[in-house]
Amino acid sequence: MAGRTETPIRASYDVIVVGGAIMGSSTAWFLTQNSDFNGRILVIERDMSYESCSTAHTNSCMRQQFSAELNVRISQYAADFVKNLRSHMGGDERVPDLSIRSFGYMYLADTDGFAEVLRKNQKIQAAAGAGTRLMDPDEIKAAYPFYNVDDIVLGSINRVDEGYWDGAAVFDWWRRQARERGVEYIENEVVAINRNAAGTRVQSVTLKSGEVIACGQLVNASGPRAAITARMAGIEVPVEPRKRYTWIFKADKPLDRDLPLTIDPSGVHVRENGGGTYMCGGHPDDDPAVACDDFTMDFSFWENHAWPIIATRIPQFEAIKVQSEWVGHYAMNAFDQNAIVGPHPELQNFIFLNGFSGHGLQQAPAMGRGTAEWLTYGEYRSLDLSPFCYDRIFARDAIVEKAVI
Numbered sequence: 001m002a003g004r005t006e007t008p009i010r011a012s013y014d015v016i017v018v019g020g021a022i023m024g025s026s027t028a029w030f031l032t033q034n035s036d037f038n039g040r041i042l043v044i045e046r047d048m049s050y051e052s053c054s055t056a057h058t059n060s061c062m063r064q065q066f067s068a069e070l071n072v073r074i075s076q077y078a079a080d081f082v083k084n085l086r087s088h089m090g091g092d093e094r095v096p097d098l099s100i101r102s103f104g105y106m107y108l109a110d111t112d113g114f115a116e117v118l119r120k121n122q123k124i125q126a127a128a129g130a131g132t133r134l135m136d137p138d139e140i141k142a143a144y145p146f147y148n149v150d151d152i153v154l155g156s157i158n159r160v161d162e163g164y165w166d167g168a169a170v171f172d173w174w175r176r177q178a179r180e181r182g183v184e185y186i187e188n189e190v191v192a193i194n195r196n197a198a199g200t201r202v203q204s205v206t207l208k209s210g211e212v213i214a215c216g217q218l219v220n221a222s223g224p225r226a227a228i229t230a231r232m233a234g235i236e237v238p239v240e241p242r243k244r245y246t247w248i249f250k251a252d253k254p255l256d257r258d259l260p261l262t263i264d265p266s267g268v269h270v271r272e273n274g275g276g277t278y279m280c281g282g283h284p285d286d287d288p289a290v291a292c293d294d295f296t297m298d299f300s301f302w303e304n305h306a307w308p309i310i311a312t313r314i315p316q317f318e319a320i321k322v323q324s325e326w327v328g329h330y331a332m333n334a335f336d337q338n339a340i341v342g343p344h345p346e347l348q349n350f351i352f353l354n355g356f357s358g359h360g361l362q363q364a365p366a367m368g369r370g371t372a373e374w375l376t377y378g379e380y381r382s383l384d385l386s387p388f389c390y391d392r393i394f395a396r397d398a399i400v401e402k403a404v405i
C-alpha cells in the first residue's frame with residue numbers, strides 16, 4: 001500500500017480504530033461522511049498486507065435469508081449500498097459500478113424439523129420484503145436438474161440481491177476515500193489499552209513501536225483478534241478464531257446454468273464462481289477455536305469429506321480439479337454467532353465491532369454506518385443496532401440466528 005507509515009502524526013485523536021480491514025475502514029469512512037463529526041481519526045492496522053485477516057479470505061457473498069429480521073434489514077442496506085456504490089460515495093467518477101450476481105442461496109433441508117425452520121424463516125424474510133421462495137424436491141429438480149434431491153424434503157432460495165458481490169472493491173474504496181478525507185492509517189500494532197486513573201474510560205493506546213496515543217473513543221475492529229484487544233482493556237468478549245476452508249475447483253463438465261450457493265444439509269456449501277469454476281467451503285464438525293496464526297490446511301478434509309458430499313449432491317462434480325484452496329478465520333461469536341456492537345456498559349468509550357462470524361462482509365455497510373452514528377451522537381439513527389449490544393451476553397439474551405453457514 002502506498003504511503004505506509006507506522007508513526008501517527010499526532011499524540012491524540014478523537015477516534016482510534018484498532019484494525020483497518022473492512023469493518024474499521026467502513027466505520028472510518030462513514031465518520032468522514034457525517035458533517036456532524038469533526039474529529040480526527042486514526043486507524044491502526046498491524047499488517048497492511050492484510051494477509052491473515054478475515055476480509056482477505058472471504059467468499060464475498062450476501063444473502064437475505066436470515067431468521068433474525070434485523071439481519072435481513074442489514075443485508076438489504078448492503079444490497080442498496082453495493083448497487084449504488086458510486087452515488088453513496090458522493091458520485092466520485094473513479095468509483096466503479098458494481099452489481100450483485102444474484103444466483104441465490106439454496107438451503108436444502110433433509111429433515112422435517114429443518115424444513116419447518118426454513119418455512120418459519122421464509123415468513124420472517126417475506127415480511128421484511130425479501131423474495132425467498134420455498135421449493136419442494138420436484139420444483140428444485142425442474143429448476144436445477146443437476147441436483148440429487150433423493151433425501152431432500154424442502155429447499156429455500158431467494159434470487160433477489162443474494163449472491164456474489166465485489167467486497168474487495170468496496171473495502172478498497174472506503175479505505176482510499178477515507179484517507180483522502182484525512183483519516184490517518186498507520187501500520188502498527190496496539191499492544192496495550194490504558195484506562196484513566198479512575199478506571200472508567202479508555203485514555204490511550206500503546207503501540208508496538210512504543211508511542212502512547214490518546215483517544216476520545218476507541219473502536220475494537222480487530223476481527224478474530226477481538227478478544228485479545230478487549231482483554232488489553234480488561235474486558236472479555238466471546239469471540240474466537242475458527243478455521244474455514246475454501247476450495248476453488250474446475251468441473252470437467254460445467255453445469256448448464258448458474259449454481260446457487262447451495263448449503264447442503266451437512267453444512268458443506270458450494271457455489272458458482274464463473275468460467276466453469278466453483279467455490280466450495282466447509283469446516284470440521286468439532287470446529288475448535290484455533291490460534292490466531294494457525295492457517296494450516298487439512299488436505300484430507302477435502303478428499304474425505306467435502307468432495308464426496310458435493311459429488312453426491314451434484315453427481316457432475318465427480319470429475320473436477322481443485323485449482324486453489326485456502327484457510328481463513330471466522331471471528332466467531334461463540335455465544336450466538338451474531339455481531340457484538342456498541343459500547344461496553346461501564347467502559348463507555350470502548351466500542352465493540354466484533355463477532356461477525358460468516359456474515360461480516362455484507363454487514364460492513366450497516367455496521368460501519370451505525371458505529372459512526374454511535375460515535376457521533378451516542379445513538380443509532382438509521383437502523384437500530386442495539387439488539388446486538390454487549391449487555392445481551394450477560395443477560396443470556398441470545399439473538400438466535402437459525403440460518404447459519
Ligand SMILES: Cc1cc2nc3c(=O)[nH]c(=O)nc-3n(C[C@H](O)[C@H](O)[C@H](O)COP(=O)(O)OP(=O)(O)OC[C@H]3O[C@@H](n4cnc5c(N)ncnc54)[C@H](O)[C@@H]3O)c2cc1C
Pocket residue numbers: 018019020021022023024044045046047050052053054055056057058059060061062188189190191221222223224225229244245246327328329330331353356357358359360361362363
Ligand atoms: C472463509 C470465509 C468466508 C467468508 N464468507 C463470507 C461471505 O460470503 N459473506 C460475508 O458477509 N462474510 C463472509 N465472511 C466473513 C467476513 O469475511 C468477515 O466477517 C469480515 O471480513 C470481518 O471483517 P473485520 O474487519 O471485522 O475483520 P478482519 O478482516 O479480520 O480485520 C481485522 C483487522 O484487525 C487487525 N488487528 C487485529 N488486532 C490488531 C491490533 N492489536 N492492532 C492493530 N491491528 C489489529 C488485523 O490485522 C486485521 O487486519 C467469510 C469469512 C471467511 C473466513
